[in-house]
Amino acid sequence: MKRDDRRGGTFTYEGVDISPATGEITSRYSLDGRSFQEVVQLPAELDWDSPGVAAAARILFLLSGISYYKTAAPPVIDLGDTPVTKDEIAFLREFYLQGLGEFSYVNDLPIDDLQIVGGRTDLAEPVPWRLPEERPLIPFGGGIDSVVVVEETRQQFPDSSLFIVGRFDPIEDAAAVTGLPIVRASRTLDPQVLRSRELGFLNGHVPVTGVLSAIAVVAAVLDYRSAVIMSNEWSASAPTIEVDGRGINHQYSKSLDFEAAFRGLLDSVLPGFRYFSALRPYSELWVAERFAGLPEYHPVFRSCNRAFHVDPAKRASAWCGECDKCAFIDLILAPFLPAEQLRAVFGGREPLDRTEMLPRFRGLLGDTAATKPFECVGDVGECRVALELAAARPDRAGNPVLAQLRAEQPAAPGPTNRYFAPMGEHFIEAPYAADDLLV
Numbered sequence: 001m002k003r004d005d006r007r008g009g010t011f012t013y014e015g016v017d018i019s020p021a022t023g024e025i026t027s028r029y030s031l032d033g034r035s036f037q038e039v040v041q042l043p044a045e046l047d048w049d050s051p052g053v054a055a056a057a058r059i060l061f062l063l064s065g066i067s068y069y070k071t072a073a074p075p076v077i078d079l080g081d082t083p084v085t086k087d088e089i090a091f092l093r094e095f096y097l098q099g100l101g102e103f104s105y106v107n108d109l110p111i112d113d114l115q116i117v118g119g120r121t122d123l124a125e126p127v128p129w130r131l132p133e134e135r136p137l138i139p140f141g142g143g144i145d146s147v148v149v150v151e152e153t154r155q156q157f158p159d160s161s162l163f164i165v166g167r168f169d170p171i172e173d174a175a176a177v178t179g180l181p182i183v184r185a186s187r188t189l190d191p192q193v194l195r196s197r198e199l200g201f202l203n204g205h206v207p208v209t210g211v212l213s214a215i216a217v218v219a220a221v222l223d224y225r226s227a228v229i230m231s232n233e234w235s236a237s238a239p240t241i242e243v244d245g246r247g248i249n250h251q252y253s254k255s256l257d258f259e260a261a262f263r264g265l266l267d268s269v270l271p272g273f274r275y276f277s278a279l280r281p282y283s284e285l286w287v288a289e290r291f292a293g294l295p296e297y298h299p300v301f302r303s304c305n306r307a308f309h310v311d312p313a314k315r316a317s318a319w320c321g322e323c324d325k326c327a328f329i330d331l332i333l334a335p336f337l338p339a340e341q342l343r344a345v346f347g348g349r350e351p352l353d354r355t356e357m358l359p360r361f362r363g364l365l366g367d368t369a370a371t372k373p374f375e376c377v378g379d380v381g382e383c384r385v386a387l388e389l390a391a392a393r394p395d396r397a398g399n400p401v402l403a404q405l406r407a408e409q410p411a412a413p414g415p416t417n418r419y420f421a422p423m424g425e426h427f428i429e430a431p432y433a434a435d436d437l438l439v
Contacts, residue, residue: 004109006202008032008072013079013118016061020048025218027061029068036068036190040215043184046222052127055269056221058083060214062092067193067211069096070103071201073111079119089116091265098257099207101248102240102374106204129221129273134431136274137183137225139163139216142174143303144291144329145231149278150178151294153229156431161225163216170302177296183219187211205374207253213262217275227274229432232259234283234423235379250374256280256425263427280426283419284332284378285385292336298345303329319346327351327360328377335389339396352390352401361387361401365409384409385416 014028014035023044029036040060061082069077077096079089093116104111136153140146140162154160162175162182175182196203209232216228236254239247252258259277266273279287291297304319304326319326330342330351342350351357365387366380377383387409391402428434 006072006107006109008074010076010078011065011069011072011074013061013065013077013082015081016057018048018054018057020044023048025057025060027064029065031068031072031074034192036071036192038064038067038190039188040064040218041186041188042219042222046183046219047224048222050221050224052129052221052270052273053218055124055127056214056218059265059269060211060218062088063095063211063214066096066099066206067189070100070204070206071193071196071199073100073103073107073109073202075111075113075115077114077116079116082119083121083123084119085121085123085268087268088265089119091261092116094261095207095210095253095258098249098252099210100204101246101252102250103202103204103206105241105243105248106374107202109202123269126269126271129226129270131224131226133159134226135159135161135224136227136229136432137161137163137216137220137223138229139165139212139231140171140175140178140182141231142168142171142301144301144333145233145279145287147174147178147294147297147301148287148290149229149231150180152278152290153432154178154180161223163219163228165212165215170300173300174297174302177300183223183225185215185219187215205250207258209251210253210258210262213253213275217266217270217273220273221270227276227432230254230259230275230277231279232277233279233287233378234281235382237424238379240374259427274429274432276427276429276432278428278432280428281422281424283423284382285335285419286421288332288386289336289420292333298337298341321346321349321351321354322357324360324363324377327357328364328383331361331364331383331386331390332378334396335386335393339393339399352396352399355401355404358401358404361405362408365405367408382419384411385419388416 009032012030014030017026023042025040027038134157136157138150162180164182165185165187220228232254236251237256240250241248249255263275266275306320364383387405390396391406396402
């Protein structure tokens with residue numbers, strides 16, 4: 001096979017440094033002589049002498065490298081002097097291959113030949129992590145999923161805290177409504193990756209939730225938190241597209257497969273530490289129905305990606321109403337909220353009011369002429385059920401977009417009520433599991 005000239009030679013893990021005085025964890029990498037450095041900062045006043053900090057930082061170091069590997073996607077990763085086990089190498093290879101599945105597909109750049117070499121085996125002993133009380137840490141993004149998890153969790157565990165990386169107005173506004181304390185972190189990417197086009201780097205999607213999960217684990221160890229509770233629902237495990245019989249999932253690091261693998265990784269270094277998604281067995285319809293009953297969040301929540309642009313000057317101050325994410329949120333909430341309320345959310349005119357949005361909705365609904373977007377959206381079945389339920393609402397009668405879509409789409413497969421009960425495998429344990437999950 002001819003070598004792709006876009007690919008580099010070797011990506012190397014150079015080392016990770018922990019600075020308790022500044023609260024910084026600095027991860028260093030190189031690719032064919034070009035150096036990269038990423039800095040994660042957490043509050044210096046937390047307990048940096050906490051057992052497990054070094055182990056958690058090492059996991060963060062392993063996962064963060066993916067943002068720099070992708071600049072040239074070489075066939076070899078050299079772990080250098082990084083302490084690592086065979087199981088961790090297997091986890092890391094799967095994280096790269098699955099997490100960069102979309103990147104590989106979009107760039108037409110197979111990376112299945114990836115080899116991971118190097119590393120050393122003299123690891124520190126595992127640090128058991130069992131605290132006397134449950135004090136969960138909840139990564140919070142200000143969207144419907146994490147809002148529902150917060151409200152479901154805080155009722156039983158009042159010593160819950162939010163975990164937020166960076167500062168984005170929509171997240172801050174929704175976090176203020178919760179009234180919960182916040183453990184904060186910042187993640188500073190190497191400036192070179194923000195100049196990818198200028199420097200001739202490859203570009204594309206990375207499994208950022210995996211990296212954020214690792215940062216959350218560090219934060220939990222520093223703040224003596226018993227668990228990191230994610231907000232990844234059932235449909236996050238569904239492939240976005242299938243190519244040659246292989247599923248490619250935009251949401252890989254939100255999937256059940258990643259959750260299972262990451263839990264296994266944590267169990268080998270921090271046995272007893274809880275990491276799970278509280279929404280894993282539930283559909284987006286289940287989540288949306290509960291979010292509809294939380295009116296205090298309706299004016300402030302935001303899921304539009306344009307609000308979270310890496311450049312603050314380019315961040316939208318309101319829902320754009322034009323992207324796939326806006327279309328999905330409007331559709332999934334439409335069965336449960338009056339049209340006028342959703343129009344208020346979207347600044348007066350919701351996506352379902354706009355015929356020019358029909359192609360976006362067709363993609364969500366699995367139209368054979370449209371492709372499901374590479375976005376964090378629900379699966380086709382959920383969207384078809386949402387369409388049927390929304391179209392049946394009296395306040396939606398005569399909506400031309402809904403009428404057109406209903407005429408085009410087949411009925412949702414199977415009974416619709418299955419989307420409002422637990423649907424699949426999960427890792428929610430007592431005391432966090434609801435009664436309907438303890439079977």
